[in-house]
Amino acid sequence: MKTGQGGPVLSMHDLSKTFIEKKSGEDLEVLRGVDVEIQAGSLTCVVGPSGCGKTTLLRLIGGLESPTSGELRFEGRPVTGPGPERGMVFQEYALFPWRTVCKNVSFGLELEGMTREEARRKADDYLETVGLSGHDDLYPRELSGGMKQRVAIARTLAVEPKILLMDEPFASLDAQTRNVMQEFLVGLWRRTGTTIVFVTHSVDEAVYLGQDVIGLSRRPAKVVKRFENTLPYPRNRTDMGFIELRAKILDYLTGEMEVES
């Protein structure tokens, strides 16, 4: 198992992002001087109070937003826009509703110039990876939330990204499905060794998944606190260590929210 031994694949230095609100024209400072490094092959979770800029941070890495100032490098090169080497999984799945399961997964493969037959075969492989064999010809509307997210993950994995960016991917799922998906993700990560950055508002989820848990402060997020999580996988939510770490992170976040009020 590769666990974060590969050196930093992603680095942010003094990264800031300010949005200009369309209606009022006022500045909304979301991130201020963030410094983070992500190690190759690691599974890092980002938590923070709602509206603190977790998603913005992820979208900056994905190249879907550009920083106001500061440096953001992926494999040593500045990030200038979206690209298939940085795969993104969205909370609301973002599947193409007019494409079947198989066609969704093969979307990126077709763009690479693969023939239909090749793309279909490879898509099938990835559908098997996420445990969805035999659902090729269904349309997204025919799937449950958990299945949709598996398809979305397969679609992203299919283009073989070097980093997987996940934006609260399990937040819309019911509690049981969410647990199953968390277990599935840990298994997937341990099998493939893909670098994962996982944004969530659930501290429980972060402690269950992450080797590292990064806590963001309230907006504008600048203080970044890193909690190392050395609990062995698969993790048990009733372990003393699990409960203690969760309490510690919750304490930190609660403190952050009190400053706000």
Next chain:
Amino acid sequence: MKKWKIISPLVAIGLWWLLAGLGLLGKGTPTPLAVVKGFGHLVMTGLPPGYHLQGHLAASLVRVFTGFGIALVVGVPLGILMGYSSALETAVDPLVEVVRPVPPLAWLPLAVIWFGIGLASSAFIIALGAFFPIVLNTVSGVKSVDPRLVEAAQTLGARDRTILARVLVPGAMPSIITGVRIGMGIAWMSLIAAELLGVRNGYGLGYMIMTARDLARNDLLVAGIVVIGFVAFLVDWFIRLLEKRLLRWR
């Protein structure tokens, strides 16, 4: 439930028959029976004699589909580009909004000057009518595509042109088809205006209806109206069939 569909036309015909039979709809209003006989006259004898309904229908179908085809071929790509580029939309939208409310009939003199009397001018009138609902629905369809889908495509490696062809166009398709259906309806509505002058060979349903009016043959006039309504209904039914196939994913 399906048999309920036939209720409203049956009630309308019954009421019509009753009121016309009692002379309550004014002198000269034909009864349904007279219209059926008129339909027979149009098929067998023709109006004017020798100009049969089949010929009128064929000529009108050619005009409607030519005009509609032009509206489709120009309207859908323009709508897609306008939905994609807000700069283009800002530039073109005022023109669209000013020209859109003008009734097709008003263009007739200009159409004759520009295209002469014939298929070109009548197709122009029909195309004008069908064009706007197609453009506007296509624009709103493209704009209503979830931006997350565009972002998902971008992170999968798609560039501008691929996003246009593989995300925005299929995402806008339901709205485009709605525009096509409305546009086809307006194409039929514009037919009479288009055939008011733009007919040289003496054939056309609109032209036939105008002839019936001149001869005070209201039975033939209403038969002509019923034919237009029924053919337009069939065409719409066919588009809906196509819609079901194309939008199976919904």
